[in-house]
Amino acid sequence: MAKPFLGVGLKFPLQWDEAGNFQQAYYEESVHQSIWVILSTAKGERVMRPEFGCGIYDLVFEPYADLTLxxxxxxxxxxLLQFEPRIDVLxxxxxxxxxxxxGLLLIRIDYQVRATNNVFNLVYPFYLERSAL
Known part of the structure; x- marks a missing residue:
């Protein structure tokens, strides 16, 4: 069933089909890739949108403790609340x-796509600097 209300975007990382066109990510895949981009971007990394991204990269050198987690x-x-309005983080x-x-942290995110009420999860690997352990 088509779900155009969830959107279509370029696949990340960029990929091409046999005709040389950019491949696209559809619907839930677009949401999944958007979450991955948000988590993979440090605040201040994007020149024209310095507020975009996730603050986890500010914590790389923090000590390994419950507070840091x-x-x-x-x-x-x-x-995710600020930059991905299509989901509710569960x-x-x-x-x-x-x-x-x-130093490996596996960040498991359970989320619900608002438009369809479908529930998904994503596991994002993140490393604390070993000297902080």
């Missing part, structure tokens, strides 16, 4: 895995 969760929720969970010394 809470700040990561809050930064993700705030960024839950953000941070998993440090079995070996916190790697």
């Amino acid at each position: 809470g700040q990561v969760s809050l930064a993700v929720q705030e960024a 839950d953000v969970q941070i998993d440090s895995g079995s070996d916190p010394s790697t």
Whole structure:
């Protein structure tokens, strides 16, 4: 079933089809890719939109502690609330895995697409600097 109300955009990263045209991301895939772009962009990275992005990159050198994990969760929720109006964030969970010394945080985001009420999740890997551990 077509869902044009969710939008269509360029695939990220940019990809081309056999005819040399840019491939497009449709509907829920467009939403998923938008979330990934928001999380992958540090605030201040975009010249014409310095406020765009996620504040998790301000926390890279913070010590590995419950407070930092809470700040990561809050930064993700705030960024998605501000920059992705097509979703409701249901839950953000941070998993440090079995070996916190790697600095790897797996950020699991459960979200609901407002227009369809379909629920999805996304796991975004993020690294704290090891010297902060």
